[in-house]
Amino acid sequence: MSERFLLQRWRTGLIVLALLIAAFLLLPHVYGNESLLFTLMTFIVLAQGLNLLYGFTGYLPFGYVGFFGCGAYATSLLVLHSGLPVLLCVVGGGLAAVVMGLILGPLLRLSGAYFSIASLAASQILYDVVSNTNLADITGGPYGLKIEQVYAPTASYHTMLVILVLATALAAWFRLSAFGMGLRAMKQDPVSAAMAGINVVRARLITWLISAGVAGLAGGAYAWNLSVFYPEAVFTLQISVFAIVFSLFGGVGTVIGPIIGASVLYSLYSVIGISTPQYFQLIYGLLIALLVLFMPGGVLSLFARRGVRVF
Amino acid sequence: MSAVFESTLLSVRGVQSGYGALQVLWGVDLDVMPGETVLLLGANSAGKSTLLRTLIGLLPCWRGEIAFAGERIDALPPEQRIRRGMAYMSELGVFPTLSIDENLALGGYFLSDAQVRKRKEQLFALFPDLAAKRRDAAGTLSGGQRKMLGIAKVLISEPRLLLMDEPSSGLAPVFVKQVIEVLKTSIGAGTALLIAEQNVAFLELADRGYLIDHGKVRLSGTRAELEASDAVRETYFGL
Amino acid sequence: ATAPSEIKIGTLYASSGPFAVASQGQYEGLKYWADAINKEGGVFVKAFNKKIPVKLVAYDDQSSTSTATTLYNQLITQDKVDVLVADFGSVLTSVAVPLAAEHHMLLIDPTGSGANFFTKPTNYLADVSIPSSTVWPIPLANYLVQQNIKKIAILYGANDFDASQAATLKEVLAKHGIKPVYDHGVPTTESNYTILLHAIAATQPEAVLEFGYAPNDIAFLKALDQSGLHFPMTFTIFPGQLLQLLTKNVGEKALAYTYTYPTPPLVKYEKVSYGMNTQQFVDAFKAATKKEPNFLDCSGYNTGLIVQHMLDMAPKFDQLAFHQAIMDMSGKTTTLLGPFDVNANGAQLGQPFPVAQLQPKGGKLDVVVVYPQDKATGKAVYPAPKP
Amino acid sequence: MSSNPPPLLRLEGVNKRFGGHVVLNDVSFSLAPGEIVGLVGPNGSGKTTTINVICGLYRADSGSIVFDGKPVHRVPMHELARIGINRTFQVPKTFRDMTVRENIEVAAYFGHADQRADVNALLRDIDLEAQADKLAGSLTVNQQKLLDLGRALATGPKLLLVDEIGAGLNPAELGGIAELLRKLAQRGIALIVVEHLMAFLGSITQRVIVLGAGRMLFEGSLDAASRHPEVVAAFFGEAA
Amino acid sequence: MELLEYAIIGGILYGIFFSLIAIGLNLIFGVMRIINLAHGQFIVLGGYAAWVVSRHFGFNPLWAVPLCIVAAAVIGYPLYYAVVPRLQRSQDPEMLSFILFFGIGQVLEAITVLGFGADQRSLPSEALGSGNIGVFGQAFPDSWWWAAAVSITAIVALWLYFTRTKLGYATRAIMANRDEALATGISVNKVSALAFIAGLALAGMAGVFLPYLLGSVSPDQGSELTTTSFAIVIIGSLGNPLGTVIGGLVFGLGTMIMQTFYSSWSNLVPYVLLLVIVLIRPTGLLGKAVRSV
Numbered sequence A: 001m002s003e004r005f006l007l008q009r010w011r012t013g014l015i016v017l018a019l020l021i022a023a024f025l026l027l028p029h030v031y032g033n034e035s036l037l038f039t040l041m042t043f044i045v046l047a048q049g050l051n052l053l054y055g056f057t058g059y060l061p062f063g064y065v066g067f068f069g070c071g072a073y074a075t076s077l078l079v080l081h082s083g084l085p086v087l088l089c090v091v092g093g094g095l096a097a098v099v100m101g102l103i104l105g106p107l108l109r110l111s112g113a114y115f116s117i118a119s120l121a122a123s124q125i126l127y128d129v130v131s132n133t134n135l136a137d138i139t140g141g142p143y144g145l146k147i148e149q150v151y152a153p154t155a156s157y158h159t160m161l162v163i164l165v166l167a168t169a170l171a172a173w174f175r176l177s178a179f180g181m182g183l184r185a186m187k188q189d190p191v192s193a194a195m196a197g198i199n200v201v202r203a204r205l206i207t208w209l210i211s212a213g214v215a216g217l218a219g220g221a222y223a224w225n226l227s228v229f230y231p232e233a234v235f236t237l238q239i240s241v242f243a244i245v246f247s248l249f250g251g252v253g254t255v256i257g258p259i260i261g262a263s264v265l266y267s268l269y270s271v272i273g274i275s276t277p278q279y280f281q282l283i284y285g286l287l288i289a290l291l292v293l294f295m296p297g298g299v300l301s302l303f304a305r306r307g308v309r310v311f
Numbered sequence B: 001m002s003a004v005f006e007s008t009l010l011s012v013r014g015v016q017s018g019y020g021a022l023q024v025l026w027g028v029d030l031d032v033m034p035g036e037t038v039l040l041l042g043a044n045s046a047g048k049s050t051l052l053r054t055l056i057g058l059l060p061c062w063r064g065e066i067a068f069a070g071e072r073i074d075a076l077p078p079e080q081r082i083r084r085g086m087a088y089m090s091e092l093g094v095f096p097t098l099s100i101d102e103n104l105a106l107g108g109y110f111l112s113d114a115q116v117r118k119r120k121e122q123l124f125a126l127f128p129d130l131a132a133k134r135r136d137a138a139g140t141l142s143g144g145q146r147k148m149l150g151i152a153k154v155l156i157s158e159p160r161l162l163l164m165d166e167p168s169s170g171l172a173p174v175f176v177k178q179v180i181e182v183l184k185t186s187i188g189a190g191t192a193l194l195i196a197e198q199n200v201a202f203l204e205l206a207d208r209g210y211l212i213d214h215g216k217v218r219l220s221g222t223r224a225e226l227e228a229s230d231a232v233r234e235t236y237f238g239l
Numbered sequence C: 001a002t003a004p005s006e007i008k009i010g011t012l013y014a015s016s017g018p019f020a021v022a023s024q025g026q027y028e029g030l031k032y033w034a035d036a037i038n039k040e041g042g043v044f045v046k047a048f049n050k051k052i053p054v055k056l057v058a059y060d061d062q063s064s065t066s067t068a069t070t071l072y073n074q075l076i077t078q079d080k081v082d083v084l085v086a087d088f089g090s091v092l093t094s095v096a097v098p099l100a101a102e103h104h105m106l107l108i109d110p111t112g113s114g115a116n117f118f119t120k121p122t123n124y125l126a127d128v129s130i131p132s133s134t135v136w137p138i139p140l141a142n143y144l145v146q147q148n149i150k151k152i153a154i155l156y157g158a159n160d161f162d163a164s165q166a167a168t169l170k171e172v173l174a175k176h177g178i179k180p181v182y183d184h185g186v187p188t189t190e191s192n193y194t195i196l197l198h199a200i201a202a203t204q205p206e207a208v209l210e211f212g213y214a215p216n217d218i219a220f221l222k223a224l225d226q227s228g229l230h231f232p233m234t235f236t237i238f239p240g241q242l243l244q245l246l247t248k249n250v251g252e253k254a255l256a257y258t259y260t261y262p263t264p265p266l267v268k269y270e271k272v273s274y275g276m277n278t279q280q281f282v283d284a285f286k287a288a289t290k291k292e293p294n295f296l297d298c299s300g301y302n303t304g305l306i307v308q309h310m311l312d313m314a315p316k317f318d319q320l321a322f323h324q325a326i327m328d329m330s331g332k333t334t335t336l337l338g339p340f341d342v343n344a345n346g347a348q349l350g351q352p353f354p355v356a357q358l359q360p361k362g363g364k365l366d367v368v369v370v371y372p373q374d375k376a377t378g379k380a381v382y383p384a385p386k387p
Numbered sequence D: 001m002s003s004n005p006p007p008l009l010r011l012e013g014v015n016k017r018f019g020g021h022v023v024l025n026d027v028s029f030s031l032a033p034g035e036i037v038g039l040v041g042p043n044g045s046g047k048t049t050t051i052n053v054i055c056g057l058y059r060a061d062s063g064s065i066v067f068d069g070k071p072v073h074r075v076p077m078h079e080l081a082r083i084g085i086n087r088t089f090q091v092p093k094t095f096r097d098m099t100v101r102e103n104i105e106v107a108a109y110f111g112h113a114d115q116r117a118d119v120n121a122l123l124r125d126i127d128l129e130a131q132a133d134k135l136a137g138s139l140t141v142n143q144q145k146l147l148d149l150g151r152a153l154a155t156g157p158k159l160l161l162v163d164e165i166g167a168g169l170n171p172a173e174l175g176g177i178a179e180l181l182r183k184l185a186q187r188g189i190a191l192i193v194v195e196h197l198m199a200f201l202g203s204i205t206q207r208v209i210v211l212g213a214g215r216m217l218f219e220g221s222l223d224a225a226s227r228h229p230e231v232v233a234a235f236f237g238e239a240a
Numbered sequence E: 001m002e003l004l005e006y007a008i009i010g011g012i013l014y015g016i017f018f019s020l021i022a023i024g025l026n027l028i029f030g031v032m033r034i035i036n037l038a039h040g041q042f043i044v045l046g047g048y049a050a051w052v053v054s055r056h057f058g059f060n061p062l063w064a065v066p067l068c069i070v071a072a073a074v075i076g077y078p079l080y081y082a083v084v085p086r087l088q089r090s091q092d093p094e095m096l097s098f099i100l101f102f103g104i105g106q107v108l109e110a111i112t113v114l115g116f117g118a119d120q121r122s123l124p125s126e127a128l129g130s131g132n133i134g135v136f137g138q139a140f141p142d143s144w145w146w147a148a149a150v151s152i153t154a155i156v157a158l159w160l161y162f163t164r165t166k167l168g169y170a171t172r173a174i175m176a177n178r179d180e181a182l183a184t185g186i187s188v189n190k191v192s193a194l195a196f197i198a199g200l201a202l203a204g205m206a207g208v209f210l211p212y213l214l215g216s217v218s219p220d221q222g223s224e225l226t227t228t229s230f231a232i233v234i235i236g237s238l239g240n241p242l243g244t245v246i247g248g249l250v251f252g253l254g255t256m257i258m259q260t261f262y263s264s265w266s267n268l269v270p271y272v273l274l275l276v277i278v279l280i281r282p283t284g285l286l287g288k289a290v291r292s293v
């Protein structure tokens, strides 16, 4: 890659970041439903975080929500017991997810569907443990948690925006750095990549931890924004499924794909939910099926087909 | 001329093909007579494999005509072509998760079970390595053993026209010889062969050959003519 | 201020997912109320001293909390509804609680009774239909003590609603020195009870109490019916709320002689201070919708009634006045669901649920209240006869 | 074989088994820098497995492998690549969705810590300059083999294991490859070349090791091998 | 001890039934590399088919088994041709199928709700015999035995198909290498369509017994069934029907034994087992390693 080309791409990255920041700072003034915008950001972050792992290593974690829930719980428990400022607690949520990622590191020995389902299993186990009545004294068990004392929708909104920027910057780094090129090589042929001198195990683990951390941070900010929640609110499989569907739809392995995918599909979801609640699920399902059939390869394939190199 | 054409087993006229936007074949003309052995020569990436894939139907034929035994087949799916008596051996392919027995059974997809059984024993006699591992997954075989299995898999159906992509590559000399022997007996049995092959040993087998260059036939002729041709000697023997 | 042309009441329902059945029942009750009141020209609003038609703005949250969050916010910030009514159940209500407080909206909460919500005084939350699930099992516990039933097996779903009931029950029993012979939580999604029943039977209990959601109760009762096992006393929650659904699914035979908390319309409040009494509502609802109402229909309707009462009492048309009106009517109002009594934290303290046994009579199941004494309509058959 | 300079690579009693099947049985040999050794034998005799064991893809069940004076049989593959062992694959394994140039750049970046390989020179060496910006997946199998070689070279190996690179090439192309391999040896790279094409092998080395059913049947000159009865029987067939 | 015995026999019956629940997913994934995220919804449809047959028309619910096979053909054939060839022409069918079948699952669930309402439906207990059949003194409802018997029959049939028929080899060949299968002369589309239909039919058949084993059927059960099925398939290893049986047994036994002794942790069982098993054997219990080089 020539220097100029790289520079140009970094510039693209900065533009994307600037646009994101501007959009989510301005949108609340145009459209007052901040919760919707917040949830939209959450899903963009999750789609992006998933993209970091799946798009760059080919490991599709069905249980991605596990890190999200882990972050949500760690953040809330820190708020309840540590007396630290909330922002630090959110960071703690991210760290907790990273630690969880480390514990689950051996899953990376698996591949394909085996990995996907094993990560799902791990997230289910987390959920079952957290929500178990026997642990009610520690985790709140089925009764959930409440951190109303720190409830601050606007601050949590801005925190999520920062996380969104971070996740996007990470994706840009993956896209532009040698580390990212190594990941792409590993994704296509791990044996050959090892023979190219790449420490496949370590690079994969790093990516996994980064991806986990992003979800953990998102979970922390999300818990903060909700402030009263039951375990299913932060562990529901729907979150994984949405993150996967959104990022795949946008186009993985790119920076803007997950952003576009999540924005388009989640906006559609909200529009249908608000305009035609009677047939919400039916219309949404049909729409997704049709979009896939007539736009296989995701939104970005539309550009790629016209020869545009997507960032 | 028309009498010749009628007895032609495979007739290829002006075939163009490629991958997506990339055109590889730019109008190939070629004939194979029943029972004849025809060699496809050509440098790396000349389009030999692409031509074979187009003939069997794995790649769509963009333009031109392919006729087999007097019938247009260029719009048919591979299975229909194979049903009509063609067979194709790819460069690398076997079914790694299936046992050797099962791989062979699929090679004779359109044969009766009894026929498959009989042919299988004949082939095992030729390739004792395979016989010894007949219940093992093909995925555990070495590179050359896979190649043998690939060859056995297409030979089993005794097709009228056999398309082979580099049958000898990766085989030890002893097996190259065997393969040539087997192919000789197949010719005896009436099978026509169209082989993309770089091994000089195969020239002895050929009746005729074509030299493919950048997706076109640059030259064609009998074995003797080819051996004498400067173009062939240049690309093929590097002289 | 000038009077609006309509009063916007915003709410959510779930058309799919685990809360769909209950949520839709509740929504239908509310819709029935809105239709009925609009036929009379609207609801009387004291602040404007006239009747104004109501308009329900309702979205489908599909039982998802994240969707519910955005939709509650949509109701508040975009539709700018005048009255905010929560969806069914604690899970879908939870996300609305801080949101409503933030926007200074009074959240009318029909059935979200998680104890977590009611921990401090608030102007923005009022549980209007059912008491916190933590108080539900108190009469049941007392009944068991009174009947001198000592070997008790408890099986509960690992969720707020069920686990909190089990916890309360055990607390009361413990005061009387009773320790359950079997006490286990099961996952909320549990649907296979055959093995569990055998484990329970092995402890030879005199009473088996199963706290679950409707699907749990159905699966539990069906498994019990098919297992060939028999217990002297069996208690489940949902026959008392969704008797038709349970009967349709498990059959009358399997329900015979089991116990439950009967709720309106299975128990009827004849003397009410506001709106129709229970029987009148049942008749009116049947006439209008051709359907037999269940408890959730009643609670949806009751929610409408409370809103109606609130509006006809509040001197000003704002949320604090609404809340004050609710506080004012607390303790003085009885509706088809019974006494209405909200405390400063927003919790409902009205009539605790009695205990009833379903006794077969003339091919039908009779709901016989057996406890407390002053409500009792008959005597329990104990032990339950073998079929 | 001179004994003064210490060998670059030394295998000592290497064994490898799959299930009950013994694939390598007591394989021992050594190799000096810049030396080319041909590894031949009938199909399934264990040639590829030998390479797999040396490059760290498989772990030998017993025996020792010493490279540059250090035991390496427990060193992970990417480490081996960085200290100078590399290989090509019998079935080429390229990064299919990356361009030819990127394929090489990756290896140059990650595998070659001290001095950057000259990517353009490498592309010239493997004769893929014209294809530099094509996706690797769109190359022919033979071109992919060359690219595989390029990827290996980009890590600056001291020992290169080449698995049947000649198969499927026509004689003209074989000549080019032979020349390249000789050039590499002159640069001091030791080569183990697995090959069935004797003429090709003969044009680059005289020293061969013959495997038969996992055992070393013969070690010595190619000419002697072709006269060794056991080798002839196993490899060229009775008739030869 | 008696409890343990009961849990073991119950676990076996329940596990066999869950093999049937999962096996269709395995078939479709193995052959087409399609992640049928709507698998659970198809199972639920089977449950409603049984409900219609039994409560609406008053027949024995077992008639829903052949009905499901017919319905699978009627739905599966057009669905296959509408969807799968398009998917397979795309760059990454596996990941696209994930989104597509998520959409299809949503549609199916919505249709079920619109058609039947969101509430639970169950079947008359008597229809499959209201008695109990005992083994080693441990009695289980007749319906459990029926479910296990039908499951075993279906799975054995599938196994014979895979290992004894050329069509079965062809199916596995497609699983292994689609292009090579085309080149071998296998009618890839027909064989895949057949597998697709079979996958749906097996899901539907499993659904018929759902109301008996799980008390009732309701539209929202789909996604959890999909998840459980995935766990079972992976425990046993992909593409191997026998593996799915073992996966089902492991799941059934684990759940039932755990339920007996530590019920509140019981739904952890399949997932813990899964993790342990795949970490020890990364391709499931019956997974075969194929060399990569």
Ligand SMILES: Nc1ncnc2c1ncn2[C@@H]1O[C@H](COP(=O)(O)OP(=O)(O)OP(=O)(O)O)[C@@H](O)[C@H]1O
Residues within 6 Å of the ligand: B019, B022, B024, B042, B043, B044, B045, B046, B047, B048, B049, B050, B051, D137, D138, D139, D140, D141, D142, D143, D168
């Ligand atoms: N799957 C593919 N996608 C895109 N292009 C391809 C693909 N396969 C081959 N090509 C291109 O088509 C051209 C012809 O390739 P083909 O495989 O037919 O050559 P060949 O004559 O068989 O060469 P070889 O002797 O190396 O096997 C080459 O330029 C190659 O890069």
Ligand SMILES: Nc1ncnc2c1ncn2[C@@H]1O[C@H](COP(=O)(O)OP(=O)(O)OP(=O)(O)O)[C@@H](O)[C@H]1O
Residues within 6 Å of the ligand: B140, B141, B142, B143, B144, B145, B170, D018, D023, D041, D042, D043, D044, D045, D046, D047, D048, D049, D050, D090, E290, E291
């Ligand atoms: N991973 C494996 N699992 C099972 N058997 C294996 C494995 N790898 C190799 N084998 C067996 O070991 C033997 C030697 O294989 P190897 O690939 O080393 O042969 P080779 O000498 O390279 O042959 P070829 O010239 O055909 O490539 C073969 O019989 C093969 O089937």
Ligand SMILES: [Mg+2]
Residues within 6 Å of the ligand: B048, B049, B050, B165, D140, D141
């Ligand atoms: Mg070729």
Ligand SMILES: [Mg+2]
Residues within 6 Å of the ligand: B142, B143, B144, D047, D048, D049, D090
């Ligand atoms: Mg080999």
